Structures are given as structure tokens and as C-alpha cells.
Amino acid sequence: MALNDYLFGELRFVGNELHYEDPRNSFLNQVLERRTGIPITLSLLYMEVARRADLYVEGINFRDASCCVPGAARAAVLEI
Numbered sequence: 001m002a003l004n005d006y007l008f009g010e011l012r013f014v015g016n017e018l019h020y021e022d023p024r025n026s027f028l029n030q031v032l033e034r035r036t037g038i039p040i041t042l043s044l045l046y047m048e049v050a051r052r053a054d055l056y057v058e059g060i061n062f063r064d065a066s067c068c069v070p071g072a073a074r075a076a077v078l079e080i
Contacts, residue, residue: 007045013031013036013037015037016037020038025037028045031045
């Protein structure tokens with residue numbers, strides 16, 4: 001998806017694997033400045049950018065993480 005390439009390729013947003021519990025990972029302004037966050041803040045960013053690009057994306061919750069899927073793919077994710 002082009003949005004993935006833009007956010008995680010061109011803009012270089014990444015998950016903070018080394019310091020997952022760093023409070024800055026939870027503050028959206030810090031995530032935007034540092035381009036580093038945790039799954040829920042990166043998902044929120046992804047959903048907002050998608051909304052502004054008129055793309056339909058839904059957030060879904062897993063046991064220990066959050067992610068986003070295109071709205072049409074939700075049924076396929078739920079069947080797994």
C-alpha cells in the first residue's frame with residue numbers, strides 16, 4: 001500500500017522496540033517529532049493520514065498490539 005511506503009519508508013516512522021515503555025511513545029506530538037512510537041500511536045497516526053487522504057481504514061486490536069486494516073479487509077481478518 002502506498003500509505004505504508006510513505007509513512008514508514010519516505011517519512012521513516014518506526015516502532016520503538018528498544019524503549020517500548022518510554023512515555024514519549026504515547027504522546028502524539030512526541031511521536032510526530034521523533035517519528036518513533038508504539039503500535040497504538042502509530043496506528044492512530046496511520047488512520048488519521050488515511051482519513052485525510054479519503055481512504056477507509058479501521059483500527060483493530062490484538063491481544064498485545066494494535067494495527068490498521070483497510071475497511072474492506074476487515075471480514076477477512078475476522079475469519080482467521
